[in-house]
Amino acid sequence: MIIVRNLSKTFPPNQPVLSRISFQADEGELVALLGSSGSGKTTLFRCLMLKEKWDDGQYIYAGHDISGAGVIEKLKLRRDWAFLEEKPKLNPKKSALKNVLSGLFFHKAWWRILSGTTSNEDHMTAMDYLDKVGLLDKAHEPVERLSGGEQQRVAVARALIRGAKVIFADEPVSGLDPAAAALVMEDLKTICQRTKIIVFCSLHQVELAERFGSRIWGLAGGKLVVDIAGRRLTHVEKEKIF
Numbered sequence: 612m613i614i615v616r617n618l619s620k621t622f623p624p625n626q627p628v629l630s631r632i633s634f635q636a637d638e639g640e641l642v643a644l645l646g647s648s649g650s651g652k653t654t655l656f657r658c659l660m661l662k663e664k665w666d667d668g669q670y671i672y673a674g675h676d677i678s679g680a681g682v683i684e685k686l687k688l689r690r691d692w693a694f695l696e697e698k699p700k701l702n703p704k705k706s707a708l709k710n711v712l713s714g715l716f717f718h719k720a721w722w723r724i725l726s727g728t729t730s731n732e733d734h735m736t737a738m739d740y741l742d743k744v745g746l747l748d749k750a751h752e753p754v755e756r757l758s759g760g761e762q763q764r765v766a767v768a769r770a771l772i773r774g775a776k777v778i779f780a781d782e783p784v785s786g787l788d789p790a791a792a793a794l795v796m797e798d799l800k801t802i803c804q805r806t807k808i809i810v811f812c813s814l815h816q817v818e819l820a821e822r823f824g825s826r827i828w829g830l831a832g833g834k835l836v837v838d839i840a841g842r843r844l845t846h847v848e849k850e851k852i853f
């Protein structure tokens with residue numbers, strides 16, 4: 612569970628971006644974050660991933676106040692979190708399977724890293740995750756031959772094999788056509804519900820937020836102006852956000 616109270620952030624010299632943001636996000640939630648360009652979506656994610664400092668506010672993760680986390684604690688916490696970008700950083704020449712397995716790098720025995728070998732168990736686990744994102748039949752394809760949506764799903768599988776408990780997805784489907792975007796969002800929603808992780812997903816498309824978000828947030832003027840359970844937004848709610 613994540614609880615944030617009154618988080619505020621101003622960029623120097625005097626540009627307030629986030630103003631007293633408060634929320635609670637529970638396991639199994641897919642939070643769809645809507646906001647116009649420059650509203651602070653990425654900044655909010657960067658603060659929540661402890662990549663950006665904020666001025667005021669309390670941040671509680673899994674029952675611990677991590678507002679003042681030190682370097683070691685931050686490194687440990689970041690293992691629980693995964694970041695999905697619009698263009699996932701994958702090795703294009705390597706297969707989908709190898710890219711997913713690369714998520715296990717820090718979990719492998721040193722001699723396996725040196726010898727470049729993989730245990731049968733890791734192999735099976737990676738195949739399971741590829742199955743979860745509907746890519747079992749593409750496991751041995753080099754990633755460069757996969758579509759943008761399929762590459763994004765490989766990135767999701769890699770995040771999951773790392774044991775991510777929270778996924779921050781910053782506009783993960785903005786470069787995709789509507790059908791591919793829906794498939795990626797469907798994966799995120801299913802995985803979120805089945806594995807009880809929290810997914811924060813910033814989106815520009817209201818329809819995707821309405822269709823896949825179990826919760827919808829709207830960010831405008833540095834504030835969370837909308838925080839509702841996933842459903843069709845009213846005209847008034849849309850006007851508040853955009």
Ligand SMILES: Nc1ncnc2c1ncn2[C@@H]1O[C@H](COP(=O)(O)OP(=O)(O)OP(=O)(O)O)[C@@H](O)[C@H]1O
Pocket residue numbers: 622623626628646647648649650651652653654655
């Ligand atoms: N490092 C920085 N220094 C100063 N200002 C910044 C910095 N990063 C972001 N900003 C400013 O903060 C505001 C919010 O930026 P942010 O990238 O969080 O918005 P966003 O909602 O993610 O936008 P988009 O949808 O276009 O990606 C913008 O006005 C931006 O120029």
